[in-house]
Amino acid sequence: MSATPESYDVIIAxxxxxxxxxxxFLSQAGxxxxxxxxxxxxxxxxxGGGVSPAFLAQVFPFSFEPVLCSHVRTASYELGGQRVSMPLPPGKIGMVMRADFDAHILAHARADVRFGAAVKEVSELTDRVTVTTRDGRRYQACYLIGSDGASSIVARSLGLQRRHKMMAAIEIEAPASEAVRAAFQDHALFIFGEIKNGYLWIFPKGDHLSVGIGALGPRPGELQARLRQVMQRFSITLDGLTFHGHPIPLYSLRRQARAPITTRRCLLVGDAxxxxDPLTGEGIRMAIKSGRLAAQALLAGRPERYPQLVERAIRRSHNFGAVLARVFYRFPKACFYLGVRNPAASHAFIDLLSDRTSYPQVIARLFGSMPFFLARQTLQALVPQRSSH
Ligand SMILES: Cc1cc2nc3c(=O)[nH]c(=O)nc-3n(C[C@H](O)[C@H](O)[C@H](O)COP(=O)(O)OP(=O)(O)OC[C@H]3O[C@@H](n4cnc5c(N)ncnc54)[C@H](O)[C@@H]3O)c2cc1C
Structure with a gap:
């Protein structure tokens, strides 16, 4: 007969x-x-490790300064050789190495942590949840939080598995020469138009750069080839470096808008x-937001309210983001010209990354600022013509 499983209030996978x-949040509450x-x-x-320190400061009472390897002061966007740069106020975007960042959050939790403990199976009973790990150990708790990422075993075990809309992505930690690193010291660059339904990035990481590419449905080998080719333009060689690939489960209107994320005793958070984010592939903020909401729902003794909290705080905005993503990737040039180059829209977008606004407001600010932006563009186009006569 197997021994009685160790018991907890909540297990987090x-x-x-x-x-x-x-x-x-759960352990802080006792x-x-x-x-x-x-x-x-x-x-x-x-x-990529792009996060908003302003957002983190809203959520956590402790500092992330020890794990921020750089602060971004300028965000640039490129398409077809055109570049737009935008200065950023301090604290809007920072860069982390996830090894340090994830360990930093966990170190502040007063939880019992077992490393090397891969969840293999979950069973939900009327009064508890039992979890079996790959090494055959069993644990039980009143509730389980499934935060095991894009290929969640918890979701699969509970029949909550759905086919995600997966963005394929590759990321490389690139040493780069001193001159190249200096050029990107506090500068993040996003490059559009080089791959269908996706983009490339160059992020500063202190002593190196994080470069990467992500796209929906790329051809085999396309991501690697494009990444190498585009990075050569910036004198970043990727020879001999490790290419890290991972899927990104993008929120999709068709697949996620009504998909269940809970059972009676289990709550899924983040990538699971x-x-x-359906447009950018940004997921750290949503993992943190949903992790906090799951904790709040459990602490309030109302786990059944979790889907509603996620709906209000994340999915409602994402529904608009998903529509914007469709438009953006179908008409990248028009969106770059009217949206990315429009400072009011770009600022709205940065506010989104720091969780100070939502997609409906970004769209409202985009359309609200459009007449002024177009008028200014027209004037700028006319002025040099007049002076040349
Ligand atoms: C190339 C790339 C670049 C990205 N860049 C950014 C970016 O710049 N900014 C941003 O916000 N987001 C970015 N993302 C998305 C971001 O990484 C994810 O959305 C985020 O990590 C989700 O957090 P999570 O806690 O839900 O899951 P994860 O971070 O995936 O954590 C899941 C954890 O569960 C563990 N685990 C898995 N299976 C099991 C199991 N069976 N049992 C126990 N533990 C298990 C894993 O080891 C892992 O530690 C990027 C993603 C990729 C692939």
Missing amino acids: GAGPGGGTAAY LDVLVLEKETFPRYKTC AGLV
Whole structure:
């Protein structure tokens, strides 16, 4: 007969930002929390590592300064050789290495953490949840939070698995020459128009750069080839470096808008719940937001309210973001000209990344500023013509 499983109030499967955040808020409130994490921290996680320090400061009472490897002061966007740059106020965008960032959140949680503990199976009973790990150990709790990422075993075990709209992505930590690093010291660059339904990025990471590419439905080998080719233009050679690939489960109107993210005793958060921004592939913020909402719902003794909280805080905005994504990737040039180059729209977008606004407001600010933007563009086009006569 097997021994009685260890018992907890809440078990959290996966210690990324979603799981770490839930562990932090639940354990701070005095609950007995167990975190089961497949890897041993600190571990490498494929990610651009772009986060908003302003957002983090809204959520957590502790500083992230020790794990921020750079602060972004300028964001630039390129399409077809045209570049638009925008100065950013301090604290809007920062860069982290996920190994340090995820460990930092977890270190602030007062949870029992088991590394090398991959969840294999979950069973939900009327009064509890039992979890079996790959090494055959069993644990039980009143509730389970599934924060085990894009290929969530928890979601699959509970029949909550759905086919995500997966963006394929590759990321490389590139040393780069001193001159190139200096050019990108506090500068993040997004490059559009080089791959269908996707983009490339160059992010500063202190002593190196994070470069990457993500797209929906690329041809085999296309991501690697495009990334190499475009990075050569910036004198960034990728020879001999490790290419890290990982899927990004983008929020999709058709697949996620009404998809269940809970059972009676289990709540999915972050990538496991398919909450990644449908336009940008940004997912750290949504993992943190949903991790906190899951904790709040459990602490209030109302886990059934979690889907409603996620609907209000994330999905409602994402529904508009998904429409914007469709328009953006279908008409990239028009969107670049009217949206990305429009400072009011770009500022609205940066506010979105710091969680100060939502997609409906971004769209409202885009259309509200359009007449003024177009008038200014027309004037700028006319003035040099007049002076040349
Ligand atoms: C190339 C790339 C670049 C990206 N760039 C950015 C960016 O710049 N900014 C941004 O906001 N987002 C970015 N994202 C998205 C972001 O990485 C994710 O949305 C985010 O990590 C989701 O957090 P999470 O906690 O839900 O899951 P994850 O961070 O994936 O964490 C899941 C954790 O669960 C563990 N786990 C998995 N299976 C099991 C199991 N069976 N049992 C126990 N533990 C398990 C994993 O080891 C992991 O630690 C990027 C993604 C990719 C692929």
